Amino acid sequence: MASQVPKLLTSTSFTACGAPKWLSYCWRLLLLLVLLPHVAFSGQIVKYLPGFDGELPFKLETGYVSVGDSELFYYFIESQGDPQEDPIFLWLTGGPGCSSFSGIIYEIGPLEFDINRYKGGLPKLKYYPYAWTKTASFIFLDAPVGTGFSYSRTPQGWLTSDSESAEQSYQFLRQWLLEHPQYLLVQLFIGGDSYSGITVPLITQKVVEANEAMVYPYLNLKGYLLGSPATDQLLNANAKIIFAHRMALISDQLYEKLKTSCNDSYVDVDPSNTACVAALGTYEMCIKDLYTNDILEPSCVFASHRENPETVRRSAKENPKNFILSPPRIPELWCRNFNYVLAYVWSNNLEVQDALHVRKGAVSTWQRCNQTLSYTKDVQSVIDVHRYLSNKGLEVLVQNGDRDMVVPFVATQTWIKSLNLTISDEWRPWFVDGQVAGYTRKYVKYSQNATFYLTYATVKGGGHTAPEYYRRECYDMFQRWIHYYPL
Structure with a gap:
């Protein structure tokens, strides 16, 4: 395949320009026919998980993607809505070194532990209905290398940093989408929380620059999402x-x-x-x-x-x-730490690892957050990256729990203010079930032919990170934002 192709080959501009919807589907089919002969799939479908009664009520795929010396593990959960139209997210949990499984089970995914009836042994799983995957597909990535089930094939490959992790995650995304070309045409978002506030903007910038350089494949980037984001140390x-x-x-x-x-x-x-x-x-x-x-x-x-x-x-x-x-x-x-113990017990169970298609011997012990990474924090601030991205016509959601002292809302509001955006919707409460769930403000920036929107929201009473504390409220926040409704 050529390394560069015209933007038209992977653009969704057909229906946006007024062409009938059937033409968009025909173009999607043509794209798949072109790409599929060149695809080597790395993932496997998981229909059953130890601890969960019956077949999973959503599509789960797990696998590894090779990036240099690293083997990066992922959990892909397809949208339970309309996966051919719903957006897709690359999602990173913070740390650095916290497994994306933590995001699935405690924050935004369709599973949770049945902690109230736990009496020992393998923890039970149950379906959680207010999952962000109801309305979007998510690639939950264990990054950087050394996180979760991700590992390196060489000693040198275990050494990583902010900039290296961002590059590896970006390369992972490109390769994963080439293996799953049916998702190239849906809107793409990069998302993450906590320390991923450093890497998410860096990955987003790499996607923007590659698209502008017409690098193949064109990624249909729409925006990014940050929860309690580390931004400037x-x-x-x-x-x-x-x-x-x-x-x-x-x-x-x-x-x-x-x-x-x-x-x-x-x-x-x-x-x-x-x-x-x-x-x-x-x-x-x-x-x-x-x-x-x-x-x-x-x-x-x-x-x-x-x-x-x-x-x-x-x-x-x-x-x-x-x-x-x-x-x-x-x-x-x-x-709260009792909840975390269950993740260790479950993820280190050999039957669970077999069900997830984890490579035997690759990781001796799964850790929710690996605190022994060989990791260099070589990016102290990404405010300038946000400033650059504010000229690119993206949709952005940034949220904080207002009782979080790890990344206080004060810090987030300060760097947003430094971007010199225009306030389009003034500070006001947002509601769930008639109750104040937090406060929000919306910003806009017009540049050339692009319009940049940033929605900021607090979650009342929320900690670090907010979806773990107010899961239902954060689901409502997400589904309104992703469908372009005001919070």
Whole structure:
């Protein structure tokens, strides 16, 4: 195949220009006939999963795509609506190093653990109806290498970074779509949350630049979506002080002292600035016992199914607040980390791995979030990338839980403001079932023949990341936005 083709060959402009819908379908069929003889499929359909009763009520495909020395694992869930017309997302979970399975089971996918009746053994799965896959197809990618079931064939391949991960994810997307050409014609979005706020804009930029250079295949990019996104490391760190003050975690007096003595900069403070160092020490004392993912929830130890019981007992005795509390069947002792333990138990089960077509021996132990990656954070800010993309006529959704202290809403609102967009819809509440679910504002930017739209939304009471805490509300937010309705 040629490396470059005219944009027309993969464009969906037929119906947009007024041609009848049947012509669009005929063109789709022609495209498939051209591409299919060259396709080598890497994925396999999964109809049954251990722990789930009966056949899955949605199409699930899993597999690996080779990118350089890396074998990147994915879960593909086809839209339960109209997959020939509904958009498709490449979805990355944050970390870096958190498996996209976490996004499926805890945030936006059509499955959840039956935690209320768990009594040991293999956790049970049940269908979750308010999944984003009801109205869009999702490729949940384990990236970077070392995440979930993704691995490298060589020692050197385990070394990665922000820029390398973005390039690998971009190459994965191109190859996956070549293997699944029926999705080349639907609208494409890049999405992710938390630390993926760094890589998602970088991947989006690569798609834009390749399309403008007429690189084959043309990807029908429509926009991107970010949840609680890391964007600028310095901005995010400084915003936590403002957030702590707004949430009444620190006093007015301490906040004023911090601002004055630290000159509004709280990172890499000069040790000789004793007033600032002392104020920061008081600040750390005030917030150190909080669960920063959600300041309203109990702080518990990081969950792992391989936790040494003796270590846990000793930790509980020496520091009683640092232990995993009881399952949710004892609500007053509930801890969110119990949910995470179930993912370790389920994903490390050999029957589960066989059902998912995981390559034997590739990954010794599955981890929800791998904290031992050989990873370099070589991109400190992507604000300039957002500024570049704001000239490209894209649709963007950015959302924050308003009780998230990992990526405070203060930071997100600050970098959005720095883009100098025009406010098209003023700040207002948005509702689910007649109740305020959060607040939203919409921005617009006109440039040449393109119009850029950015919708920003908070999720009231939400943590990091918001869909894990308010799954139903975030589903309503997503399905309104993806169908071009106001929130």
